[in-house]
Amino acid sequence: MSLIDRYAVLGHPIKHSKSPRIHRLFAEQTGQLLEYSALEVPAEQFQTAVTMFFAEGGKGLNCTVPLKEIAWGYADRKTERAQLSKAVNTLALQADGSILGDNTDGIGLVTDLIDNHAIALSNIRILILGAGGASRGIIAPILEQSPQTLVIANRTEDKAAKLAAEFHSKGSITGCGYDALKNRQFDLILNATSASLSGQLPPLPTGLLAAGGNCYDLAYGNEPTAFVRWGLENHATKSLDGLGMLVEQAAEAFFIWRGVRPKTRPVIELLNLERRH
Numbered sequence: 001m002s003l004i005d006r007y008a009v010l011g012h013p014i015k016h017s018k019s020p021r022i023h024r025l026f027a028e029q030t031g032q033l034l035e036y037s038a039l040e041v042p043a044e045q046f047q048t049a050v051t052m053f054f055a056e057g058g059k060g061l062n063c064t065v066p067l068k069e070i071a072w073g074y075a076d077r078k079t080e081r082a083q084l085s086k087a088v089n090t091l092a093l094q095a096d097g098s099i100l101g102d103n104t105d106g107i108g109l110v111t112d113l114i115d116n117h118a119i120a121l122s123n124i125r126i127l128i129l130g131a132g133g134a135s136r137g138i139i140a141p142i143l144e145q146s147p148q149t150l151v152i153a154n155r156t157e158d159k160a161a162k163l164a165a166e167f168h169s170k171g172s173i174t175g176c177g178y179d180a181l182k183n184r185q186f187d188l189i190l191n192a193t194s195a196s197l198s199g200q201l202p203p204l205p206t207g208l209l210a211a212g213g214n215c216y217d218l219a220y221g222n223e224p225t226a227f228v229r230w231g232l233e234n235h236a237t238k239s240l241d242g243l244g245m246l247v248e249q250a251a252e253a254f255f256i257w258r259g260v261r262p263k264t265r266p267v268i269e270l271l272n273l274e275r276r277h
């Protein structure tokens with residue numbers, strides 16, 4: 001067994017994951033001694049890989065696409081936010097040997113918006129594009145900020161309506177198809193579809209973004225995503241991608257594991273610099 005505490009991110013594919021770089025920077029910054037690696041794990045090997053990792057003394061894991069839903073099923077116990085999101089991106093070994101499952105994606109997004117970009121969510125009109133796993137993970141933390149309205153729009157309208165219904169008790173939320181967005185306006189539009197990754201966009205009517213509004217794509221890349229470009233073309237005050245969310249969700253996971261909160265700004269700045277070169 002290694003003397004250094006071991007952590008890893010599991011995913012498929014995982015080669016381009018920035019998580020090892022982010023957690024190593026956090027460890028260096030906070031003086032924590034740990035190892036963090038990236039492991040290629042297809043869904044059918046998840047159970048075996050995770051059981052072995054913890055049996056061999058591993059302390060914690062991050063799980064990414066397509067493993068978050070399986071990780072949710074694996075955890076012995078889940079936080080309320082993980083319970084609601086039906087997905088787990090962080091597994092942490094507990095003192096009693098059990099495995100806690102958490103989801104830090106939503107809080108990562110909200111922290112990035114509020115703390116790093118000064119975009120307050122209370123009392124504004126928010127639109128989420130997409131009704132898959134990525135949307136589900138961010139709804140509860142957004143509703144906690146008391147927006148004026150939260151609308152989920154999805155290509156398959158029924159999925160948006162069902163997802164919204166699940167969160168009715170937590171705030172003002174409705175679901176609809178893209179057609180129903182005509183003549184409506186929002187102060188913040190969040191793209192949680194997987195369309196952007198393949199350079200595609202949902203059909204968004206012109207005038208959808210209110211004057212002074214902001215856009216945020218949960219996805220990120222070395223080049224601006226299709227949705228970030230849409231935001232710029234539609235005069236968004238800020239049109240951001242999900243790099244900050246990635247670093248903030250990692251910081252929250254690091255805190256769960258180590259009890260220490262790393263500074264995120266220097267890491268975001270460094271990663272931003274690196275992708276420009």
Ligand code: ATR
Pocket residue numbers: 129130131132133134135154155156159192193194195200201202203
């Ligand atoms: P994730 O876990 O990343 O959210 P997912 O559960 O497969 O992945 O959901 C993908 C989301 O992107 C869905 O909301 C999907 O819309 P449908 O439910 O109608 O399939 C949305 N999506 C994917 N490609 C899209 C496209 N080209 N245009 C609009 N929406 C798209």
